[in-house]
Amino acid sequence: MTTLEDRLNDLEEALSIADTELKIEDDSTTNSTIYSYINIIRVLIPLLTITLLYFYKPKFITKTVKGKKVISYKMLLLYTFLTSLMGWFIIYGLQMYNYF
Numbered sequence: 001m002t003t004l005e006d007r008l009n010d011l012e013e014a015l016s017i018a019d020t021e022l023k024i025e026d027d028s029t030t031n032s033t034i035y036s037y038i039n040i041i042r043v044l045i046p047l048l049t050i051t052l053l054y055f056y057k058p059k060f061i062t063k064t065v066k067g068k069k070v071i072s073y074k075m076l077l078l079y080t081f082l083t084s085l086m087g088w089f090i091i092y093g094l095q096m097y098n099y100f
Helices: 004-056 073-096
Strands: 062-065 068-071
Touching: 004 073
Parallel strands: none
Antiparallel strands: 062 068
């Protein structure tokens, strides 16, 4: 006949095995979901940057031609590219230190 302590030990072992199995399943679904969100953010960074710069028209994007402010598309693309690179490096750095 098994004692109460033996049954409790068996139950604890079964719970620990079930917990590790569930943790493995949760990690795989969570990681794939997080990485797909990160990829969406990687695409949105340049789109949001170019949209904000185009409509906000800061001084470093515009130039004056015949008394009118005109957007310099070369500078717009340059600052969009630089901002996107910085955002992508930040995301990459956070991934390397397992923040995602």
